[in-house]
Amino acid sequence: MHVKPVAALHRAAATGRRLAESRSGSPRALDVLTALSCLALMALDLPGLAAADNSLTGPMAAVVLALGAATLLLRRRMPWLSLAVALLFIGWLHELTLIQFALYSVGRYRGRRSGILATLGYVAFALVLFTVPGWPLDRAENLSSFLSPVVPLGVLASAVGIAAYRQDLVRELDARRAESAVLQAVQQERTFVARDVHDFVGRELTLLTVRSEVLSLRARDTAHAKDFEELADTARRAHLVLNEIIVQRGERTATPGVDGLPALADESRRAGSPVRLSMDPEVHALSPLRQAAVYRVVQECLTNAAKHARGQTIEVSIATDGPHLRIAVRNALPDRTPGRAPVSTGSGTASMSERVRSLGGTLTATRTDDSYTVAATLPRG
Structure with a gap:
C-alpha cells in the first residue's frame, strides 16, 4: 500500500525511532508494555462482555481480548493487523480500546497517508455499525454515541501517531545534519x-x-x-x-605555525577572553606540519571558548615531553548558561581530531562541572 517515493521517509522515520528508543529503552519492551496496557484497559470491560449477548463466557472473553492485545507486539511491522482485529472487536464485542492503539500504530509506523486512510476507514466502519438495525442501542443513542466519543477518540489517536512519525523524521534529520557537519569538517581538515x-x-x-x-x-x-x-x-x-x-582550489596560504600563536592570543584577548600562553622553546624546532597542527588545535579551542565561555581566562600549554609533543587548552565554564545558545555545528572537535590523527597523535576533550579541557599528544618527529 506504500508508494516508492515515501520509502525513504519511512526509512528515515525508522532511524529516528531507533534514536529515540535507544534513549528510552528496548523497542520490544515498549511493545510488550503497550500490549499489556491495552489489555489492562480492555479488562475493565470484561464484566460487561460476560453479560452481553456475544456468545463469549468470561474466561473466553479474556482469552479473545488477550489475543487482540497481542497483535500490538507486531505493530511496527504489521500495524494493519492490529487495525483489522480492532475493527473486528468493534463489530463483535463493541470494544473501542484496541482501535485507539491500532490507529496510533498505523500513524506512527506508516506515516500520515496511511494514518488518514486508516482513520477514514475506521470512521466509515463505525458509522455503518452504529446505524444498522440490531445494534444494542436505539438509533438516536447510536448516533449520539458515534458523534461524541467514538470519532474524536479515533481521530485523536491517529493524529498523535502521525505527529510522533513526524517527530521521528525531524529527529533523524537532525542526526543526519550533525553527521554531515562532522563529515564535512573532517573532509575540510583533510583538504x-x-x-x-x-x-x-x-x-x-x-x-x-x-x-x-x-x-x-x-x-x-x-x-x-x-x-x-x-x-x-x-x-x-x-x-x-x-x-x-593535491589539486588546490582557490587561493589559500599555508596554515601558520607556532609563531602565529601570539597573534591568536591577542585576538582572543580583544574579543574578551584573555589567554595565558605557555610554550617550550623547543616547539619552534618542530616540522612545519606539526606546527600547523598545533596552530589549528589552539585556534579551534580559542574559537570554542569564545562561543561557550566568553570572558573566561584560557590557559594554553605547549610542551615537549621526550619524543612527544603535548598540547593542553583549558578554560573555566561560566556559572550560568547564556540566554541564547551560541551558533555551533559541533564539528570543531572532529576537525581537530582529524588534524592530530593525520600526524599519528591523539586528542581528547573533557568537560567537568566548572571547566573544559582539550588535550592532544603528537609525536615530535
Whole structure:
C-alpha cells in the first residue's frame, strides 16, 4: 500500500525511532508494555462482555481480548493487523480500546497517508455499525454515541501517531545534519592538511631542485655532474606529481605555525577572553606540519571558548615531553548558561581530531562541572 517515493521517509522515520528508543529503552519492551496496557484497559470491560449477548463466557472473553492485545507486539511491522482485529472487536464485542492503539500504530509506523486512510476507514466502519438495525442501542443513542466519543477518540489517536512519525523524521534529520557537519569538517581538515603538505613539501622540493642544479653546474667537469642532474630531474618530477595529486582550489596560504600563536592570543584577548600562553622553546624546532597542527588545535579551542565561555581566562600549554609533543587548552565554564545558545555545528572537535590523527597523535576533550579541557599528544618527529 506504500508508494516508492515515501520509502525513504519511512526509512528515515525508522532511524529516528531507533534514536529515540535507544534513549528510552528496548523497542520490544515498549511493545510488550503497550500490549499489556491495552489489555489492562480492555479488562475493565470484561464484566460487561460476560453479560452481553456475544456468545463469549468470561474466561473466553479474556482469552479473545488477550489475543487482540497481542497483535500490538507486531505493530511496527504489521500495524494493519492490529487495525483489522480492532475493527473486528468493534463489530463483535463493541470494544473501542484496541482501535485507539491500532490507529496510533498505523500513524506512527506508516506515516500520515496511511494514518488518514486508516482513520477514514475506521470512521466509515463505525458509522455503518452504529446505524444498522440490531445494534444494542436505539438509533438516536447510536448516533449520539458515534458523534461524541467514538470519532474524536479515533481521530485523536491517529493524529498523535502521525505527529510522533513526524517527530521521528525531524529527529533523524537532525542526526543526519550533525553527521554531515562532522563529515564535512573532517573532509575540510583533510583538504587543509593536503594543502599544507603541498606548501611545505613543495617548498622543500623546489629548494632541492635548485640546489641540485647548482651542484650539477659546479661539478660540470666531474664524474658526478650527471648524478646531480638526475637528482634535480627527480625532485622536479616529484614536485609535478605532488601538484597533480593535491589539486588546490582557490587561493589559500599555508596554515601558520607556532609563531602565529601570539597573534591568536591577542585576538582572543580583544574579543574578551584573555589567554595565558605557555610554550617550550623547543616547539619552534618542530616540522612545519606539526606546527600547523598545533596552530589549528589552539585556534579551534580559542574559537570554542569564545562561543561557550566568553570572558573566561584560557590557559594554553605547549610542551615537549621526550619524543612527544603535548598540547593542553583549558578554560573555566561560566556559572550560568547564556540566554541564547551560541551558533555551533559541533564539528570543531572532529576537525581537530582529524588534524592530530593525520600526524599519528591523539586528542581528547573533557568537560567537568566548572571547566573544559582539550588535550592532544603528537609525536615530535
